Amino acid sequence: MGTTQLESVPEPKYWHLKTVLSEALDSEFAVGEILPNERDLAARFGVARATLRQALEQLELEGRLQRRRGVGTTVAPPRMGVAVGTEQHIWPGAAGDDWQPADSTLEVPPASVAGVLDTGADETVHLVRRSRVSHGQPVAAELLYVPASSVRDLSAIDAPAGAARARAVLRELQRLELEGRESAVELGSARADDAKQLDRLPGAPVLVVTTRYVAQGRTAALSVATYRADTCRLTFGDSGGVEIHEGPARQAS
Amino acid sequence: MGTTQLESVPEPKYWHLKTVLSEALDSEFAVGEILPNERDLAARFGVARATLRQALEQLELEGRLQRRRGVGTTVAPPRMGVAVGTEQHIWPGAAGDDWQPADSTLEVPPASVAGVLDTGADETVHLVRRSRVSHGQPVAAELLYVPASSVRDLSAIDAPAGAARARAVLRELQRLELEGRESAVELGSARADDAKQLDRLPGAPVLVVTTRYVAQGRTAALSVATYRADTCRLTFGDSGGVEIHEGPARQAS
DNA sequence: TAGTGGTCTAGACCACACG
DNA sequence: GTGTGGTCTAGACCACTAA
Incomplete structure (x- = not known):
């Protein structure tokens, strides 16, 4: 005993x-x-x-x-709310979004992306890189895949690379009528390059937001955005302009 | 050298x-x-x-x-897509959702919840517990806070607790006209009770989806849903009925 | 009972930031 | 340099599952 x-x-x-x-x-x-x-x-x-x-x-x-x-x-301060799905039917790069275009190149996308875009396996697409800053802190890095068929021919454009070219691609995208958009959120870990942009170590937890932009009945662009999971709360607003509180709910019993 | x-x-x-x-x-x-x-x-x-x-x-x-x-x-199999924001303007408990009401009690909500609900600090609200199963696996546990002012008087209802009472509260909610809804997603770790429901160990990574339901210009209900981060990809569909692929994008360079 | 993943220890050294 | 967090080791024991 x-x-x-x-x-x-x-x-x-x-x-x-x-x-x-x-x-x-x-x-x-x-x-x-x-x-x-x-x-x-x-x-x-x-x-x-x-x-x-x-x-x-x-x-x-x-x-x-x-x-x-x-x-x-x-x-740490309370997580900041970052709007991800508030603006209905808006193309990336539309006026007022707080993304900063960084670069654009032609790349052969990974197979998983090519499948969603309905492009051939070896077909190149525009890869626009953007970063998002909120409250003076980097919160997200994005890879935006745009098939050549979604934009007018840019081969003769004067900007061969860099932010100017990225803006040109985004501008071309605005010409299409956006019919819909679907997003998915999942947990991931930061790749080395994303980690650097986000000022974190590789492997840091991130929220990966994959968004498919639909125009003309097909996927006109695919965005893969990587958000810092430690500092961000992603907000998806459906309501008619109701204000969002800052820091609404800490998980509690 | x-x-x-x-x-x-x-x-x-x-x-x-x-x-x-x-x-x-x-x-x-x-x-x-x-x-x-x-x-x-x-x-x-x-x-x-x-x-x-x-x-x-x-x-x-x-x-x-x-x-x-x-x-x-x-x-592990590829993550399953779980619809979180597809059905526009639908109350929890509406026909066809795959949540399973488990219980309902009267509780004093934590301060952070009370703040969002605009209820007094010591005011009790209905706490409906539900769980969500997808592909035969538990994927989420939800706490739904419903202020007494959002539903008719239930004090004399014949079901004092349990699933029947939970369904009664949800049924009452349907009577209000839903004006809007906002959700937020953030990373969290499972509390002991949630972990048990989700068949995980305490501390397991989860995606916490906080949803505010707006009716009559106020917050009529607040849902805090805890999804398994390892098995779930949360989908937020805005598009006009375009099909969602299974397993669209693995993060790649 | 045997084998698995989960927890814990007491060290060591490394990469990085800052003064 | 000095101090910080990040990585790594070689053990030990525990909690759980299934035969």
């Missing part, structure tokens, strides 16, 4: 740690404040650094913390 | 491992197939088990693998 049943369902240490830290963040820390370093925190809680890190990872995944190598761990 | 510059930018081992494994999954494994166990894999690649696990974690995050304690690691 010497055994005292302390925990019939023992909670993992990192899980308990996460809870404790989460409450501390709510009550004892301000946004932007720097936490003690990982070695000190681990010692303070009497756990190995790896265990402490497991808790920090979860909190970072939930957007509560921000960790930067060589700097430290800071308390 | 004895130093040979093998890698100017050395790639982390787990990152390289992930790439190798990912290619092996594409070419040498079928969906559902069981991989060698972690100790064997680690030995085969000459790394510590923790490093191997870091690679597996990423692949699981991307929906390529499924790991189950006591069973093993299997190759």
